[in-house]
Amino acid sequence: MEKVTSKAEFDVSIQSSRLTVALFTADWCSDCRYIHPFMPEVEKKFTHELTLVEVDVDQVGSVSQEQNILGIPSFVAYTDGRELVRFVNKLRKSQEEIEQFLQTAVDVYNTIHK
DSSP, X not given: OEEEOSHHHHHHHHTSSSOEEEEEEOTTOHHHHHHGGGHHHHHXXXXXTOEEEEEETTTTHHHHHHXXXXXXXXXXXXXXXXXXXXXXXXXXXXXXXXHHHHHHHHHHHHHHTO
């Protein structure tokens, strides 16, 4: 998963016409550490449908504020600079829930890009 280290990088990544999903995270977040081990497998399952990027909210704080990210980990799907859907809640996210969200993001993207 590519790590976004600046607002400029984030802006470029979400401007893509390809479906891009940003994972907002932080080193100190226990729920972020919980999902970290299985995220490579999740990313591999969706490699043909989307691009996953990781945004550290401490490193690129202005982005999380602009995107109204109030809890982490959070997943937000974008295409052509527009937000499509987001998966944000205070609960720990399971691999199954993340994969369901990513499939929803793919479905929404495909509806728009037909």
